[in-house]
Amino acid sequence: MIEPRQHSPESSPDHDTKRSKRLKEKLRRWGRGAQEKSHWAAERLLDRRVCIGVTGLSGAGKSTLLTSLIYQLSHPQKAQLPGFAPALNGDLLGAELKPALDSGLPMFDYQSCLDALVSEPPRWPQSTHDVSAMELHIHLRSHRRFRGKAHKTLVVELRDYPGEWLMDLPLLRMDYREWCRHQAHIIGSDTRAGLAPELVSRLAALSPKAQAQEGEIESLWRDYRQFLVSCRKERKLSYLQPGRALLDNEEYGVVPLLDLREFGAEELAAMPDNSNYQVLRRHYEAYVERQVIPFVESHFRHLDRQLVLVDMIGTLFAGEQALDDMRLAFAHIADTFRYGESGLLSKLWRPKVNRLLFAATKVDQVLAADHDALRQLLGQQLQQTFSGARHRGLPIFSEAIAAVRCSREDQRNGRRMLVGHDLQGRYLGFENAEIFSRLPSEEEGWGHYTGAAPPQLRPPHGMESGTIPHIRVDALLNLLLGDKV
Numbered sequence: 001m002i003e004p005r006q007h008s009p010e011s012s013p014d015h016d017t018k019r020s021k022r023l024k025e026k027l028r029r030w031g032r033g034a035q036e037k038s039h040w041a042a043e044r045l046l047d048r049r050v051c052i053g054v055t056g057l058s059g060a061g062k063s064t065l066l067t068s069l070i071y072q073l074s075h076p077q078k079a080q081l082p083g084f085a086p087a088l089n090g091d092l093l094g095a096e097l098k099p100a101l102d103s104g105l106p107m108f109d110y111q112s113c114l115d116a117l118v119s120e121p122p123r124w125p126q127s128t129h130d131v132s133a134m135e136l137h138i139h140l141r142s143h144r145r146f147r148g149k150a151h152k153t154l155v156v157e158l159r160d161y162p163g164e165w166l167m168d169l170p171l172l173r174m175d176y177r178e179w180c181r182h183q184a185h186i187i188g189s190d191t192r193a194g195l196a197p198e199l200v201s202r203l204a205a206l207s208p209k210a211q212a213q214e215g216e217i218e219s220l221w222r223d224y225r226q227f228l229v230s231c232r233k234e235r236k237l238s239y240l241q242p243g244r245a246l247l248d249n250e251e252y253g254v255v256p257l258l259d260l261r262e263f264g265a266e267e268l269a270a271m272p273d274n275s276n277y278q279v280l281r282r283h284y285e286a287y288v289e290r291q292v293i294p295f296v297e298s299h300f301r302h303l304d305r306q307l308v309l310v311d312m313i314g315t316l317f318a319g320e321q322a323l324d325d326m327r328l329a330f331a332h333i334a335d336t337f338r339y340g341e342s343g344l345l346s347k348l349w350r351p352k353v354n355r356l357l358f359a360a361t362k363v364d365q366v367l368a369a370d371h372d373a374l375r376q377l378l379g380q381q382l383q384q385t386f387s388g389a390r391h392r393g394l395p396i397f398s399e400a401i402a403a404v405r406c407s408r409e410d411q412r413n414g415r416r417m418l419v420g421h422d423l424q425g426r427y428l429g430f431e432n433a434e435i436f437s438r439l440p441s442e443e444e445g446w447g448h449y450t451g452a453a454p455p456q457l458r459p460p461h462g463m464e465s466g467t468i469p470h471i472r473v474d475a476l477l478n479l480l481l482g483d484k485v
Helices: 013-045 062-074 110-118 169-173 176-187 197-205 214-235 265-269 276-298 312-318 320-336 368-385 473-481
Strands: 049-056 092-098 132-146 149-160 305-310 355-360 396-400 408-412 415-421 427-430
Touching (some): 062 110, 169 320, 197 214, 214 320, 305 473, 320 368, 355 368, 355 473, 368 396, 396 473
Parallel strands (some): 049 149, 305 355
Antiparallel strands (some): 132 149, 408 415
């Protein structure tokens, strides 16, 4: 008698069918991925794809700019972009927002930001504290028909990251000992004087060779984090490290030792593993390895162009120390970019930054007559920073913009003034202190700007009708993309 053949679950027809379906689905996914990567490579090589990093020093309005920029390009019939050649010529057909290919990063929440601007009453979008990526497929009328196509598409990959992360990039060039010496110089300067005298005394008294006490280091870290917050809030300072201390509540424990003058590098390296120096050195190195390096490897090195937004008006009216600190920040981040034109293969694997733009934002807070002076003033700070031979040949641009124009000019008693609504919705009129295209001399002093900061304004009513007013966003687009369209 022949026994009926027994089928194990692993060899059953149903199981074989399921396994076959899974295999086919894997092959389809692999095929789609290979096709997408081949399209990506072709777009890069044919100069139809460009990756732009967008960041902003604190309070510069990065989320608002991205929202305005995307909206203007996506609604050419409603946009006001006379300075952007494709819009002026009628060649801008629109744009589509899509996830960034193979980036693994969340998309910028464009819709929520737009909803905030057009809500009633209108409000500013929430600041972003993390990295995001998106692709903006800009459709343009083509005057060179290829295979019958009357349009072309430029893919603009936008990588958005907090300016606080940018401030951490100089850490890649400093070991812990160098960073401590650097911080000792900065903390001892006039820009930070008097903000946290007790903390500075505790840090200066902390012996590098003494045995580390976990509770003491945790306490110092909490106070040091608050010191960084005070530097930004009270003094409008920019060059603050570690930058992520301003964005989250993680226990990084990155605290500088302020008095290493009597210790050489070899002596510090020979200190016990449980000494203050060695424990804090490990905290610093862990921060660089786990936070800074992954950001550079997965995000920063993909950039072809970089846009840095600056609250130049807020910094200027905060005084000379704030401006000095902003210039210091520029100087230390200047060498973190890989400059130059990318070759054929480096376009695919390791592009270089071939255009660097700095934009002073919120120029609707000052009269139109002062806009160019503000742009020139920003340009002068950049010229001082990027004057070295290493940066020679890199195209650097400065612009003055308002992503959303919140004020309009009026005239009362023969004087020009601005009118708008403050953050509480109250209607107001105000004059700004005149912006000069040069910094005050030592003899003149900064009294002209002291206590004269313009009020913060609310977004204007009426944007739900489809038009977002702005100042010179079209000029910014021309600088970012004019050679690609």
